[in-house]
Amino acid sequence: MTKLLVELAPGRPASGEVPEAGPTYTVATSPDGIHRPAGINTCYDLFKASAEKYADQDCLGSRAVGPDGKPGPYKFITYREAFQLACQAGSAFLHLGLKPKDRLGVFGPNCIEWMVSMQGCNRTSLQCVPLYDTLGDKAIEYVLGHSEAKFVVAAGAKLAGLAKSLKGVKGQLLGVAYWGEAPQEAQNAITAAGVKLLSWQQLLQLGADNPRDEVPPSAQDLCTIMYTSGTTGNPKGVMHSHGGVMSMVESMREFLDGQGMKVQPRDVYFSFLTLAHIFDRVVEEMVLFLGAAVGYYSGDTRRLLDDAKELRPTVFAGVPRVYERVYSGVLDKVNKAGGVKAALFHAAYAYKAAWMRLGFTSEWASPLANRVVFKNTQVRKLS
Missing domain, CATH: 3.40.50.12780 (ANL, N-terminal domain)
Structure with missing residues (x-):
């Protein structure tokens, strides 16, 4: 799995009136800090x-x-x-x-x-x-x-x-x-x-x-x-x-x-x-x-x-409740379709999920499945 965060500084234990603090992290793709464009400060x-x-x-x-x-x-x-x-x-x-x-x-x-x-x-x-x-x-x-x-x-x-x-x-x-x-x-x-x-x-x-x-x-x-x-x-x-x-x-x-x-x-x-x-x-x-x-x-x-x-x-961009509604709606349609369509969907889903667990993005985990099976359920088409 891709590492998303890197530790910049370790945490510290509580000492006297100074409270305990956890480690400091930053985005793994930008370990040297934020690269804000010149002149864009507000x-x-x-x-x-x-x-x-x-x-x-x-x-x-x-x-x-x-x-x-x-x-x-x-x-x-x-x-x-x-x-x-x-x-x-x-x-x-x-x-x-x-x-x-x-x-x-x-x-x-x-x-x-x-x-x-x-x-x-x-x-x-x-x-x-x-x-x-x-x-x-x-x-x-x-x-x-x-x-x-x-x-x-x-x-x-x-x-x-x-x-x-x-x-x-x-x-x-x-x-x-x-x-x-x-x-x-x-x-x-x-x-x-x-x-x-x-x-x-x-x-x-x-x-x-x-x-x-x-x-x-x-x-x-x-x-x-x-x-x-x-x-x-x-x-x-x-x-x-x-x-x-x-x-x-x-x-x-x-x-x-x-x-x-x-x-x-x-x-x-x-x-x-x-x-x-x-x-x-x-x-x-x-x-x-x-x-x-x-x-x-x-x-x-x-x-x-x-x-x-x-x-x-x-x-x-969504929150879990929204994604759950989308997920339930898709599965409802799949289950109502039944037969070969449902079997094809579940097989393609398992195949794509396996490649994504290996680190491939949604776009590249299974391009064929994206075009044939998931064409109506994709929201984000990567540029």
Whole structure:
């Protein structure tokens, strides 16, 4: 089996008030450290460089919902267009009274507006605070108060939940902007609380009418605070600097390169793991760093397979629960087919697995089986 990590320094035993520490490891393909490109030290450096290098290539994509209520085909905006939207969003944030190193909450499912808001924060040295309501009814109110967020950008469908949280942060927010459709009752509740409310289009127009210069962050500046439930008590905020996120981006890139899975500009990543967690945040930053495109799911987890079928991604990141669903779905179809088809599938699976255990990648373990048996179950086609 391929060795993925190498030890840089041994662990140390506890001594007096100094706690025990385990060994220090690094990626085996990069034992001498991270090879960050010159001049790319922050998430803003990353996106700005890609917007210049890949200006006319697809960047961010989504599916618009048609009159019948069903999502249509994926449509993409280019790197140039995405960067311009981020400039407008960042300018609007500053015009509304936010100052560099203030915090801004983003509340909603992964989408173009989420990413543009985050990139707008990066451009103006604002600190992005993802919000999500799965931590409990009081979590939004707590996170807003604890992080001292000054502004929130949210999906229209989340405005009602956000409105309930405003009593606990009265006088703190400079405003709220929302994308998509929003219930009128929720809009009224937010304005009744004395909070300025803008639609996404109004926010962008405000930035276009009042352009501001970039306020680039440093590598040491805080990039994002991500809250997690922890084990007990209130959500815990994890502070990530720009330099820390960039180190994770480079580590992931070097790991994938070392495994023969190099991401290239012609690739497409399927975004459905929440941007409120650091894993998907780092994956998307890496994809944008390398000039590939990001296609966002339609916002409904029940349609994930339909979205994936429409997008046809070449890069896919998941968690065990997702892979278990895919695995069960494939086996169900195989078992229903039965007979020769099922026997052929299981034989090809065992043959390919044996070669992969010897160190061969999925692409080269059995090219014939990939073309004949697994052609409908492969997600990642290596470049």
